Amino acid sequence: MAQKLMIAGNRALRGTITISGAKNSAVALIPAALLAETPVVLDNLPDISDVKIYTELLEELGVGVQNVDGAMTIDPSRPVWTPLPNGNVKKLRASYYLMGALLGRFGKAVIGLPGGCNFEPRPIDQHVKGFEALGARVTNEHGALHIFAKELVGAKIYLDVASVGATINIMLAASRAKGTTMIENAAKEPEIIDVATILNNMGARIKGAGTDTIRIEGVDSMKGCRHSIIPDRIQAGTYMIAAAATAGDVLVDNVIPKHMEALSAKLQEMGAHIYEMDESIRVVGQQEYSNIDVKALVYPGFATDLQSPMTSLLTKARGLSILSDYVYNNRFKHVPELQRMGAKIRVEGRSAIIEGSTLNGAKVKATDLRAGAALFIAGLMVPTGEVTEIAGYEYVQRGYDNLVENLTALGAEVWTEPE
Numbered sequence: 001m002a003q004k005l006m007i008a009g010n011r012a013l014r015g016t017i018t019i020s021g022a023k024n025s026a027v028a029l030i031p032a033a034l035l036a037e038t039p040v041v042l043d044n045l046p047d048i049s050d051v052k053i054y055t056e057l058l059e060e061l062g063v064g065v066q067n068v069d070g071a072m073t074i075d076p077s078r079p080v081w082t083p084l085p086n087g088n089v090k091k092l093r094a095s096y097y098l099m100g101a102l103l104g105r106f107g108k109a110v111i112g113l114p115g116g117c118n119f120e121p122r123p124i125d126q127h128v129k130g131f132e133a134l135g136a137r138v139t140n141e142h143g144a145l146h147i148f149a150k151e152l153v154g155a156k157i158y159l160d161v162a163s164v165g166a167t168i169n170i171m172l173a174a175s176r177a178k179g180t181t182m183i184e185n186a187a188k189e190p191e192i193i194d195v196a197t198i199l200n201n202m203g204a205r206i207k208g209a210g211t212d213t214i215r216i217e218g219v220d221s222m223k224g225c226r227h228s229i230i231p232d233r234i235q236a237g238t239y240m241i242a243a244a245a246t247a248g249d250v251l252v253d254n255v256i257p258k259h260m261e262a263l264s265a266k267l268q269e270m271g272a273h274i275y276e277m278d279e280s281i282r283v284v285g286q287q288e289y290s291n292i293d294v295k296a297l298v299y300p301g302f303a304t305d306l307q308s309p310m311t312s313l314l315t316k317a318r319g320l321s322i323l324s325d326y327v328y329n330n331r332f333k334h335v336p337e338l339q340r341m342g343a344k345i346r347v348e349g350r351s352a353i354i355e356g357s358t359l360n361g362a363k364v365k366a367t368d369l370r371a372g373a374a375l376f377i378a379g380l381m382v383p384t385g386e387v388t389e390i391a392g393y394e395y396v397q398r399g400y401d402n403l404v405e406n407l408t409a410l411g412a413e414v415w416t417e418p419e
């Protein structure tokens with residue numbers, strides 16, 4: 001049954017939060033396992049709904065999956081090629097990684113066009129361009145991509161946009177192609193390095209992940225390995241923002257501080273105190289903040305996935321702040337909901353112009369994962385202690401594991417109720 005998230009405001013978050021593995025790595029590493037012929041073990045797996053759906057997808061492909069205490073064992077030794085035009089593939093965006101993984105393993109894939117967080121049209125033309133360059137024929141039949149290759153042959157592929165998904169999808173397929181593939185204008189996000197690391201440990205030959213030119217020499221066969229997923233930089237960033245937004249004091253543990261640099265710099269610029277340690281960051285929030293401008297860009301710029309949570313925090317800054325998103329054209333579905341809570345924000349083109357204001361409790365709706373994050377942070381910020389009701393909690397559960405438990409442990413008053 002659908003649930004809504006209830007949050008009473010005016011509680012400063014205090015304590016320690018341990019961050020789990022990255023959602024956007026996990027949803028690529030799970031299908032990557034399909035390329036191996038022996039079992040793969042993934043450690044530090046987040047307990048989120050996208051991972052559960054991916055487990056079911058692998059089972060539909062005849063792959064054994066066991067998930068015990070955050071360690072997932074995937075046995076891809078006898079997968080059964082299966083067309084997946086509908087069903088679970090429509091429930092999450094990252095199901096598109098099955099295209100590259102099945103193409104690499106079987107030379108063919110039938111996958112329904114992905115669902116997931118559709119805050120704006122999100123084309124996958126660069127993925128298709130990559131598959132075609134590797135020698136596949138791609139057709140769209142009734143909303144499913146049919147991808148067939150007699151033989152995958154390495155190629156030089158220039159991405160028109162530095163797409164995370166296209167970069168990973170091409171790496172997956174090219175790992176099993178004949179010869180060398182070069183991806184130019186590749187995305188540089190940490191999740192790409194994580195995927196290249198597991199693929200190399202499985203026997204692939206990938207160089208340059210994390211730079212804009214990735215070179216992949218195809219191999220004939222790949223084997224299983226054990227891999228620990230990198231910490232979720234977006235979850236970590238969300239808790240850092242929540243700590244700052246509630247004038248709290250939170251130690252965010254199990255993070256790679258380098259991944260958080262753009263956010264840490266912006267929080268410091270506003271006036272929050274940030275202390276970086278080897279694997280943790282402490283955020284000490286303040287009652288008042290200076291206004292700042294933020295530009296969401298590809299990595300290592302400020303992450304677009306933290307743009308929505310940051311919008312909520314900026315309502316606490318004096319004067320006008322401008323938050324622009326250069327990754328997506330129109331990722332502002334959280335704005336009308338924040339307006340219901342008293343926020344003074346107007347959207348102009350790809351920017352939100354945010355005026356310092358005091359928030360009130362209200363009934364609001366999360367329409368995608370990060371819009372949901374913006375709303376639970378706003379709920380925590382309401383100074384009167386009024387309750388905020390957030391419908392659409394299922395979106396939030398896609399990317400934040402144990403949210404209610406985690407926020408409660410940090411001192412928040414938060415619970416769920418049937419919708």
Ligand code: EPU
Nearest residue numbers: 024094122123124125126127161163164165305327328369
């Ligand atoms: N784009 C194209 N054509 C393509 C692919 C992308 O025009 O073929 C455009 C998109 O429309 C967008 C931009 O390029 O404007 C970047 O898209 P990208 O492909 O990099 O995004 P993605 O791979 O679909 C991943 C994350 C997103 C995150 C983006 C950007 C996963 C499963 N998702 O999406 O995460 O916002 O990279 O960093 O890795 C989230 O976690 O809430 C989330 C949406």
